[in-house]
Amino acid sequence: xxxxxxxxxxxxxxxxxxxxxxxxxxxxxxxxxxxxxxxxxxxxxxxxxxxxxxxxxxxxxxxxxxxxxxxxxxxxxxxxxxxxxxxxxxxxxxxxxxxxxxxxxxxxxxxx
Amino acid sequence: xxxxxxxxxxxxxxxxxxxxxxxxxxxxxxxxxxxxxxxxxxxxxxxxxxxxxxxxxxxxxxxxxxxxxxxxxxxxxxxxxxxxxxxxxxxxxxxxxxxxxxxxxxxxxxxxx
Numbered sequence: 001x002x003x004x005x006x007x008x009x010x011x012x013x014x015x016x017x018x019x020x021x022x023x024x025x026x027x028x029x030x031x032x033x034x035x036x037x038x039x040x041x042x043x044x045x046x047x048x049x050x051x052x053x054x055x056x057x058x059x060x061x062x063x064x065x066x067x068x069x070x071x072x073x074x075x076x077x078x079x080x081x082x083x084x085x086x087x088x089x090x091x092x093x094x095x096x097x098x099x100x101x102x103x104x105x106x107x108x109x110x111x112x
Numbered sequence: 113x114x115x116x117x118x119x120x121x122x123x124x125x126x127x128x129x130x131x132x133x134x135x136x137x138x139x140x141x142x143x144x145x146x147x148x149x150x151x152x153x154x155x156x157x158x159x160x161x162x163x164x165x166x167x168x169x170x171x172x173x174x175x176x177x178x179x180x181x182x183x184x185x186x187x188x189x190x191x192x193x194x195x196x197x198x199x200x201x202x203x204x205x206x207x208x209x210x211x212x213x214x215x216x217x218x219x220x221x222x223x224x225x
Binding site: 004006041042043044045046049089091099100101102103104105 | 116145152153154155156157160167168203205213214215216217218219
């Protein structure tokens, strides 16, 4: 019940396209859903996060869509750029604490 | 503002040896975390400190792993004895408190041979 399932494992998108990564969770107590971006040799960095009281949050080219009834959330990267090539992790936690449960990760490659 | 500092960056040891990792969190951050990231997987929380007290160590293999944060600032994570399956990147993170964003260090890549 503590798992967060992420898909796809890898994704290749053309420059300018839309990248979509999906996550699903079981624990209905989760109330904080961040996305992290990780470049090789670096630690994860917070990209964007959402709480379940809203269905969508947008920051620049990055949007989180949240479906509470389906227990799913997704990351959309609009106008994807080669610099977006990285591994993306969804995560979830309870009561806003940073005791995060991470998904398996998605390796995103943006072709120029 | 300086980020989370970790050392060493890389470590190769033989199985059954011991190893220690060091973390210096962002100044003023009360909460410190150690995560284990096995290749191809997401990070998994090992232990969480609030100042110098342990908040959660439920996923720490206590028969071989130990961690301390003796003055509520720096922290060390130790593995003794190491097993092949301990090969991973060990990430340290810190946050102002239990509910604010965590900032990650670059990690220590451990290879056990």
